[in-house]
Amino acid sequence: MSDTATAAKTPGSLRVGVQKVGTFLSGMIMPNIPALIAWGIFTAFFIDVGWTPNPALNSVVGPMIHYLLPIVIAYQGGRMIYETRGAVVGAIATFGAIAGSDWLIGLQNVELEAAGEKPISTIHMFIGAMIMGPLAAWVIKKLDALWEGRIKAGFEMLVNMFSAGIFGFIAAVFAFYVIAPIVNWIMNVLGGAVGWLVDNGLLPLTSILIEPAKVFFLNNAINHGVLTPLGTAESSESGKSILFLLEANPGVGLGLLLAFTFFGVGAARASAPGAAIIQFFGGIHEVYFPYVLMKPALLLAVIAGGATGVATNVVFRSGLVAPAAPGSIFAVLAQTARDSYLGVILAVVLSAAVTFVIAAVILRASRKRDLAAEAAGVDGFGAAVAQTQANKGKESSVLGGLAGGATGVATRPIERVVFACDAGMGSSAMGASVLRTKIKQAGIPGVTVTNKAIAALDGTADLVITQAQLTDRAKQKAAGAVHVSVDNFMNSPRYDEVVELLRAQAAGETAPAAEEPVVVPTTTGPIGSGRTRADDGVLTRGSVRIHRGSATRDEALQEATDILVSAGAVTPAYVDAMRAREETVSTYMGNELAIPHGTNEAKDAILGSALSVVRYDGGVDWDGDEVTFVVGIAGKGGEHLTILANVAELFGDDDRIAQLKAATTADELYDLFQSVNGDSR
Incomplete structure (x- = not known):
């Protein structure tokens, strides 16, 4: 856990700030990727060096990149701040930045032409749109707040329309004279820096920055704030850009995940093949980030692989016509320029190969240590997935599914844990306790821990724990949760994995967990009425027995039902519901304990709450598991839940189990079980 424990510390404010900026930029760009793809198709086919040159349709390329794309980006940025009103004002303001940039470049070109020098190219206002869209929306939102509630009835529409129009005019003028010169300068500096890297053969060194930035979700600020605007501008002039491949190359992740497939250990190795498919063909690169976080030395592998891919593209002068998003091999090939297929494909293959080789060496060198850690129950992969999701700053179904499917350990920020079984009474209540x-x-x-029937899952759980046979049903009811499968609810090793994950999640917090106590009704009345008797509780002296011999499972189910019928808690038909429950999933809990109970459909057969306890000294073969204690359950409302929590505590202590086995009479056994009634007698 040493590698991931270091990574699990609270991130610094600078990294969080960059991450938030990148996330916001991504929020403006990603919804408009279809527009970039459409522009890329126009470029690939209809420009002079395209697949099918067409001067008429080529006339669409320039206006689309120069006007449409910045405007839709600004519109989306404004919408994120202040819905449609902010979107419209942001678009108006951005048009001022576009016109201002064109005006300045036009003036410069007049001077350059007079001096006999080459004119400079048009600058596309992607960065201007990402500034002015949100900024204008934020200002109009603040202005609206000033006169909110002060407009006379009937004049709201008039004021709203004119205020937005007037401010849009002012913002456009501001963007024309202030933002446009700033953005032109920024683009010239960035373009010059990239040109210098290319001219000096240093572009592969960008992987030293980009690959670690990806792992910590800082790449969005680089990709959408710098590479996409510069790459789009370059592609509009030459028909392709290598800049689109600096971050999107899927070969890096593929090589890393293949190394884990062959040389990893434990959950990381088991999950790597599936993650490789998602990453390479689905384009979701974040699935390989946890593998790097659990062993930071692997940053060397991904940096080397990324640099190899960039170097290959430099040598072959290959590039894409538009951004590849998501970074799937299919998206990359779809956007590859006509003359770049060999270079792009070779770059993906070589970057995967280099990453694989270096990662394999690192994994082989630490294999003995990793195997020892796995044997000791240390789940570095689970913690790394949790840290990856924390780095992302929001929930991820892909990461949750990665960990849930591979290890059964919940990995997203967990607040609500739900144990689910068929009826929501016995096994789930024990596990929750x-x-x-x-x-x-x-x-x-x-963190709150509760239990429910699978049918009662409502989608609010962060993590759902079920027996393996019920997991698929639980996923259908709570698709957004992380799902953990266990073999039994009493002593599953998955509990320790979950606790370790929660401890990492709560790093830096020292406050004790706030638990809401389970309140058991203390009203009087016969058990058959559904209320607990104050004198005896849900477990009565007559409901505890000892058998010196053995029994079959069905015989034990019948005896448990007979005891519950005698207590007035169930009808004789309840045994059929118990058998149906065993056919669905075993009620064996571990530690020689079974807690048979009916299915969720057996509510009509339950008259009240009661427990039965039978000890079989000769044992019961419970579908292959050896059972000594059979605790039958009938639950009406929540009266039996505290009892089950106490039973779980009893059977979680080996010394107390030994005392229960040593009891010589039913009365002595009942006295030892008195703690489950919350009675100190």
């Missing part, structure tokens, strides 16, 4: 105790002992704050 066990994990709740572990979380409390670990001092982890802010």
Whole structure:
């Protein structure tokens, strides 16, 4: 855990700030990728060096990149700040920046032509749009707040329309004279820097910055703030740009994940093949970030692989006509320029090969240590996935599915854990109690643990724990949650993995976990009425038995039902519901304990809440598991939940299990079980 523990520290304010900026820029660019793709198709086919040159349709290329793309980006940025009103004002303001840039360049070109020098190219206002769209929307939002509630009835539309129009005019003038010169200067500086790197053969060195930035989700600021505007401008002039390939090359992630497939250990190795498919063909690069985080030395592999790909594209002068988003091999090939297929394909292959070789060496060198850590129960991969999601700053179904499918360990920020079983009574209540105790002992704050029937899952859970046979059903009811499968609810090793993950999530917090107590009704009345008797509780003396011999599972189910019927808690038909439950999934809990109960459809057979306890000294073969204690359950409302929590505590302690086995009479066994009633007698 040493590598990921270091990475799990709270990120610095600078990194978080860059990440937020990048996320916002991505929010403006990504919805408009279809427009960039459409422009890329026009460029690929109809410019002079395209597949099918067409002067008429080529006339669409210039206006689309110069006007349409910046305007839709500004519109989206304004919309993110202040919905449609902000979007419209942001678009108006950005048009001022476009016109201002054209005016300045026109003046400069007049001077250059007079001096017999080559005129400079038009600058496209992508950066201007990303500045003015949100800025204008934010200002109009603040202005609206000044006169909100002060406009006379009937004049709202008039004021709203004129205020937006007048401010849009002012913002456009501001962008013309202030923003346009600034953006022109920025683009000239950035363009000059890239040109210098290309001229001196240093462009591959950008991987030293870009590859680590990707792992920490800082690449959006570089990609959308710098590479996309510069690459689009270059592509509009030459029909392609290498800049689109600096960050999107899927070969790097493929090589890393293949190395884990052959040389990794544990959950990382098991999940790597599926992650490779998602990354290479689906274009979701974030799935390989946890593999780097769990072993930071692998940054050397991805940097070398990225630099190899860039160097290959430099040698072959290859590029894309438009951004490849998402960075799938399909998207990359679809945007590859007509003369660049050999270079682009070779760059992907070589970057994958170099990454694979270096990563394999690193993984082989640490294999013994990694195997020892796995044997000790250390889940570095699970913690790395959690840290990756924390770096991203929001939930990710891809990362959640990656960890959930590979390790069964929840990895997104967890606040609500739900144990789910068929009926929501027995096994899930026991499991919830066990994990709740572990979380409390670990001092982890802010996590609630409850139990429900699968049918009652409502989509609010962050993590759902079920027995393996029920996981698919639970996923259908709670598709957005991370799902963990366990073999039994009493002593699954998955609990410790979840606790470790929650501890990493809560790093830096020392407040004890806030738990809401489960309140058991103390009203009086017969058990058959659905209320707990104050004198005996849900478990009565007559409901505890000891058998010196063995029994079959069905015999044990029948005896548990008979006891519950005698207590007035169920009808005789309840045994059929118990058998149906066993056919669906075993109620074996671990630690020689089974807690049979009916399915969720058996509610009509339940008259009240009661428990039965039978010890079979000869044992019960419970579908291949050896059971000594059979605790039958009938639950009406929530009366039995605290009892089950106490049963879980009893059977989580080996010394207390030994005492239960050593009891010589049913009365002695009942006295030992009195703690489950919350009784100190």
